[in-house]
Amino acid sequence: MENKDVGLTCSNTDLEVVKKEKVRVIPLHVIDDAPEHPFCVRDDPEMEALMESISLYGVITPCIVRKKTDERYEMISGHRRKRACARLGIDRIPVVLRNLSKEEAVVLMVDANLQRERILPSEKAFAYKMKLEALKRQGRRTDLTSTPVVSKLRTNEAVGLKSKDSREQVRRYIRLTNLIPELLEDVDLGKIAFRPAVELSYLTVDEQKDVSYTIDMGEATPSLAQAIQMRRLSEDHRLDFDTITKILTVPKPNQIEKIKIPVQKLKKYFGRDTTPKEIEEIILAALEAYYRKQRKQQNT
Numbered sequence: 001m002e003n004k005d006v007g008l009t010c011s012n013t014d015l016e017v018v019k020k021e022k023v024r025v026i027p028l029h030v031i032d033d034a035p036e037h038p039f040c041v042r043d044d045p046e047m048e049a050l051m052e053s054i055s056l057y058g059v060i061t062p063c064i065v066r067k068k069t070d071e072r073y074e075m076i077s078g079h080r081r082k083r084a085c086a087r088l089g090i091d092r093i094p095v096v097l098r099n100l101s102k103e104e105a106v107v108l109m110v111d112a113n114l115q116r117e118r119i120l121p122s123e124k125a126f127a128y129k130m131k132l133e134a135l136k137r138q139g140r141r142t143d144l145t146s147t148p149v150v151s152k153l154r155t156n157e158a159v160g161l162k163s164k165d166s167r168e169q170v171r172r173y174i175r176l177t178n179l180i181p182e183l184l185e186d187v188d189l190g191k192i193a194f195r196p197a198v199e200l201s202y203l204t205v206d207e208q209k210d211v212s213y214t215i216d217m218g219e220a221t222p223s224l225a226q227a228i229q230m231r232r233l234s235e236d237h238r239l240d241f242d243t244i245t246k247i248l249t250v251p252k253p254n255q256i257e258k259i260k261i262p263v264q265k266l267k268k269y270f271g272r273d274t275t276p277k278e279i280e281e282i283i284l285a286a287l288e289a290y291y292r293k294q295r296k297q298q299n300t
Contacts, residue, residue, distance in 0.1 A: 021096045024060045028082060028091055031073045034105070038126035039113045041083045046118070051084045059085065062094040064112070066105055073097075076114035078106050104264060106134035120188045121197075125176035132174065175201040182212040191221060197226035203234045210241045211248070216276040217266065220248040 016148070041047075042228065063078025074100065075082060085093050110131040114124070164228070172194070176184060178201040186192040192215075199210060200222065208255075211230070214220060222230070226247050233239035268278055 023094050025092050025094050026040075026073065028086055028093055030071065031063075031075050031082060031095075031138060032068065033075055033079060034109050035074075036126075036130065037079060037109070038130060039079070039116075039123050040120070041079050043083075043087075047080065047084060047087075050080060051088055051224075054081070054084050054090070055088055059094055062096045064098055064108065065095045066098050066100045073088070074105065076100070076109045081094070101138075103134040103138040106130050107138075121176060121194060122184050122188050125184075126172045127232055128170050128173045129177050172198045178202075180208045180212065183208055186212070187217065191215070193221075193224070196222045196224045196227035199224065199231045202231045203239070207234055207239055207244070210244050212246050214241075216250050217279070218245075218249055222248060226250070 038106060059081055061078075062083075063081055064076040065073040065078075066076060068074050073095070078093070078095070085091075098105075098108075110127045112120070113127065175198050176187065179187070179197065183192065183197065183200060187194065187197045200208060203211065207230070211222070215222070229247060230239055230244060233243060263289075266279065
């Protein structure tokens with residue numbers, strides 16, 4: 001029968017290894033998620049498809065766990081399958097127990113999840129960072145039974161092996177972890193392109209907050225050239241809020257014409273903690289009140 005387990009995250013080679021290992025069935029409640037697991041487990045259409053597969057065929061591919069203390073286990077590969085089983089009311093799941101160090105567990109967890117079809121830039125960024133740090137620690141240790149990959153390759157090259165990303169691309173992804181949450185969310189949503197986001201990651205936290213505020217207020221999207229310009233000004237300590245606004249409000253080719261109010265004109269009416277959505281609602285309410293007043297004057 002064709003393997004229809006849409007939750008499969010292992011490569012064919014890894015799957016063959018799993019098949020040869022002893023499979024045991026353990027309760028879900030004794031399995032903890034991997035610490036700082038960078039991949040989101042979403043209740044989305046892919047999860048619904050996985051649940052349908054499991055309800056029909058069961059969990060075809062066993063999860064991979066490692067033993068913790070107090071008879072508990074840590075999930076290495078299989079977080080989505082665990083979630084699907086929990087939603088289906090299935091309280092036990094097949095697993096393969098691996099004797100792994102913390103570093104080996106991180107590397108395996110990242111490599112397994114990088115095989116997924118849909119991965120957000122933020123997920124990949126933090127996954128690469130975790131794997132890089134694990135490989136560096138692994139390279140310093142002498143008590144590991146496996147030969148450290150880092151001894152043969154430059155660490156950034158080793159990080160990208162499973163996903164085929166180059167050393168430079170790995171470095172760029174890891175840079176995204178320096179973005180503030182608001183900008184990183186914009187990258188995940190596609191509002192900011194990948195390369196401009198990498199350049200923005202070199203700005204200070206306060207400068208990034210100003211960029212995020214200006215983007216939301218003016219619906220401006222930084223181009224690569226604009227992001228590079230802001231990074232250079234930041235490095236020279238010449239980047240301030242007004243400069244960011246001027247850079248981002250420069251019209252771009254083929255940009256759809258919109259009615260925009262300069263941020264400087266709105267600042268005196270709203271605090272910095274006021275969200276763009278709140279500002280929009282206040283302005284629309286004020287316009288509605290003005291419109292009603294005008295209509296009333298016309299009818300008198």
